[in-house]
Amino acid sequence: MFWWLKTVILGIACFIWSFAAQAQEVSREQIKGLDEQVQEIKSDVLAIAAELEQLEEKLLYPSNTEVAIFVSLAHGETFRLDSVEIKLDNTPVAYHLYTFKELEALKKGGVQRIYTGNIRTGEHDLKVSVMGKSSEGTDFQEMASFRVNKGVGPKIAEVCLAEKNITYKDR
Numbered sequence: 001m002f003w004w005l006k007t008v009i010l011g012i013a014c015f016i017w018s019f020a021a022q023a024q025e026v027s028r029e030q031i032k033g034l035d036e037q038v039q040e041i042k043s044d045v046l047a048i049a050a051e052l053e054q055l056e057e058k059l060l061y062p063s064n065t066e067v068a069i070f071v072s073l074a075h076g077e078t079f080r081l082d083s084v085e086i087k088l089d090n091t092p093v094a095y096h097l098y099t100f101k102e103l104e105a106l107k108k109g110g111v112q113r114i115y116t117g118n119i120r121t122g123e124h125d126l127k128v129s130v131m132g133k134s135s136e137g138t139d140f141q142e143m144a145s146f147r148v149n150k151g152v153g154p155k156i157a158e159v160c161l162a163e164k165n166i167t168y169k170d171r
Helices: 001-061 098-109
Strands: 066-071 080-088 091-097 112-118 124-131 139-148 155-162 164-171
Touching: 066 080, 066 098, 080 098, 080 155, 091 112, 091 164, 098 112, 124 155, 124 164, 139 155, 139 164
Parallel strands: 066 155
Antiparallel strands: 066 112, 080 091, 080 124, 124 139, 155 164
């Protein structure tokens, strides 16, 4: 009788142990399925965020009032650019302090979008103030004023910086 009781208890223990093992396998499969679902949801959220950002840009900067101002360095310039300030209709709209990496990118021909905004159609005053160190090591500050004629469509303007001169180009 004792032998029979041991067999029954051992059988019940094996049954419980196999049930626990199956539960663990199901849990692992469920966790794997949940992980895949989480990754799909993350991808969907990122796609929706990108679409929302594009819609926000279209709402904030409609093409008929949009103006974008870019900054570049004249070819072969050796001065160190420290900062640029942009004023549109005597209102400061952009100010940027340059890092070493940004300055190197500009020297290699890079262009920086310093300002994107909305302005009405017509004539506008654009003032550019540049601070830096000349190639001889002395501090300098250059200022220039330009007239921007904003038409019905989007306006793209480039401010090209040189140690002794600041130029303006419509794009």
